[in-house]
Amino acid sequence: MDFLHRNGILVIQHLQKDYRAYRDFLNFMSSVGDPRNIFSVYFPLWFQLNQTVGTKMIWVAVIGDWFNLIFKWILFGHRPYWWVQETQIYTNHSSPWLEQFPTTCETGPGSPSGHAMGSSCVWYVMVTAALSYTGGRIDKSSVTLHRLTWSFLWSVFWLIQISVCISRVFIATHFPHQVVLGVIGGMLVAEAFEHTPGIQTASLRTYIKTNLFLFLFALGFYLVLKLLDIDLLWSVPKAKKWCANPDWIHIDTTPFAGLVRNLGVLFGLGFAINSEMFFLSCRGMDSYKLSFKLLCMMTSLTLLQLYNFVKIPTQAEYLFYVLSFCKSASIPLAVVAVIPYCIHVLMRPREKKIN
Structure with missing residues (x-):
């Protein structure tokens, strides 16, 4: 492992020296890969375009991040910015x-x-969903279009993944082997959900049971190892000790913060997708209209960008987790149920007047 770490440090030094002119772009790509963008950007867009893809996206993101947490706790991976300060090599x-x-x-x-x-x-x-639109036809011209689309979309996919990986290595928050493991793990989780159609018809009870399982398994895993005198939060004091600026340390990057955020999103989706507001709007006649979809999409994106300005107090840790859960749950609730329902109500009187 020291071999991977030492060579990883050499890669980071090379990137920081030769890619200094591109630092703004690399920092931007690091933010593009931020899992929180899944809920505030990608999900609102895709859910209005295709509810099946939007629902799958949330499940894949939540389960993938949960597996990421468990593997982080198992692998005990160091980050370059503190490892380089503590190693004896x-x-x-x-x-x-x-x-x-x-x-x-x-x-x-x-x-x-x-x-x-x-x-x-x-x-x-997103790539597999886009390809599904061009893969169902059998005439020669459509096959050619599908192949061209396949090549283009997968090229874009790998360009984005390589850029995100380089950016994470460039800012010294990951070693190269850690980002490679992340890309492979993410693809495996997404591929597994390509063969899990049951999530589209999951009831609220299924969502609640899934939430409880994910939470209790993670908490139980943490407590069992704590009884064995293994501290799974060992990385937090290292980050505080070696971070160049204390203001760059944020509680929302801790392991439990990510877990609570994801559980909130999954619960919010389950509550919203089984609500009466969802059935009246997104399952009604309006859901087939382009104007309805565009209005929902634009309103959701605008609201969620404004939502980012709502800051949760971080002084009390447990209060932060509770409020973070509630804030995260409100995101899919707004995108899936509240906003479409409000637009549905606003559109109905106009149609009556026209008739």
Whole structure:
């Protein structure tokens, strides 16, 4: 493992020296891979275009991030910005200097990369969904179009994944092998859900049971190892110790913060998709109209961008987790039920007047 770490440090140094002119772009690509964008950007777009794909996207993102958490706890992966300060393999105080950025100081373990895993699993869903539109025809011209589309979309997929991986290595928050594991893990989770059609008809009880299982398994895993004197939050003090700027440490990067956020999103989706508002709007006649879809899409994206300005107080940790769960649950609830229902209500009187 030291071999991977030491060579990873050399890669980071090379990137930070040769790609300095592209630092803004690489920082941007790091934010593109942020799992939170799945819920605030990709999901609102795709759910209005295709409810099946939107629903699958949430399941893939939540389950993928849960697996990412469990593997982080199992693998005990270090992050470059603190490993380089604590390793004993460099002699005579010759530890390499790594530049840090506001997005560098993640507090959870580093392997596998959550950004790479989240990005690969969601883009895998989007690419396969787009290809399904051109893959069902058998005439010669359609086959040619499908092949061209296949080549283009998968090229875009790998371009984005490579860019996200390079950006995460560039800011010294991951070693190269950690982002590779993340991409592979994300694709495996997404492929597994290609063969899991049951999520489209899942009841609210199924959503609640899934939430309870994910939460209790993660909590039980944490408590059992704690009884064995294994601290799964070992990475948090390391991040606080070696981060160049204390203001770059955020509680929402801790392992439990991500778990609570994902559980909130999954619960919100289950509640919304089984609500009467959803059946009246997204299952009604309006759902087939382009104007209805565009209005829902634009309103959702606008509201969720404004939603990012709502900051949760971080002074009390347990209160933060509760409020984070509620805020996350309200995102799919707004996108799936509240916004479509309000637009549905606003559109009906106009149609009556026209008639």
